[in-house]
Amino acid sequence: MPRLARLPPIQFGWYYVTLRSVTNRRIVTSQTELNAVRKQLRSTLREKGAQLHAGYIAEHEAHLVLRVGKRSVSAITGHFQHEYARLFNQTHDEHGSLFRLHYRVILVQHKKLLVPLTHYVHWIRRLEAPDDYQGGLWWSSDAAYRGSKREDWITTNVVLRMLTRGAYSRQIQEEAYRKLFDQPPAPNHARLFRHGSAKDPRFLADSEFIADVWRKTGRRSPDQSRPARDYEGDIQDVVMQVIGQFIALCDQRLSQGQAAAWRRVVTSENLRSRSRKRPLPMVRALSASYLIKHRIATPAQAARFFNCGPKPLSAQRRRFYEARFRECFGAKPEILFCPTLETETVE
16 A cells, blocks of 8 residues: 655644664664764754654654644754764764654644643653663653753643643642653553544544645545555554563563573564564564464564564464474463463473
């Protein structure tokens, strides 16, 4: 299915932008680079007259909630990617693209969805790594909202005033923020932000807002008989469940040393790398079996998600690793997807 055309630039529009690194490269590899990427982002936003309202940056991805000025979101994003990639390549004596060519841009109806979108962005790390969300190399604008870190280039007052219905007291604003943002975002919001609106995935908005933009820009709605779908978000949901259950099984059924070793290896980022370190091929194959069986993704879509060719996820390899799983854990692979079921011990 062809990719939907980007919307025309909307001056002073609100956008949710997701950037991802190309295969086998990382956006940041150290705390120094994490500071550098924020510095470049701050410089770009000021130069282009845009505002950052929420952000999350990790080794392989960046999520940004922006309000643009008169410059287009593509001009802002393109400048930031070009300048930071140039700096990164100079530092590492490397060359080539750092970011994927096609990044995700969604137009946001901020009066309805800015607060829950900010909530989701600030929880991405916890949703992706619930057992170790404080570890790793990442940054979030959450600290700026809580008042624990001064970052004057992040615009926090819009969300905070929405939370308190216009209250100006910083103490009241921060209390309201903590009360809501200490809790996880609603599951339906998380799914919406991964996929976009059902009517048009280029938006996070209600039907009236979408129709108004179509009317003003002269663009037609996408073919509803061929709806766009973000398979990556669906696959990610399954993979995160598999990771959590696999690690739990390691702790329950393997020796302490082996369980600790496999816990360190089995992460979302490692599964999407080309590493063949045990037990990554097994976890990929078992995840692919479930995705294909339940028609969540095709073999080709699963292979693209894991950044591998078709052979590691072939039916023969999947059967091999299903048998290997039974040998290791004395249970059928279905336990990874239905952990509440009684498992059958393999004799």
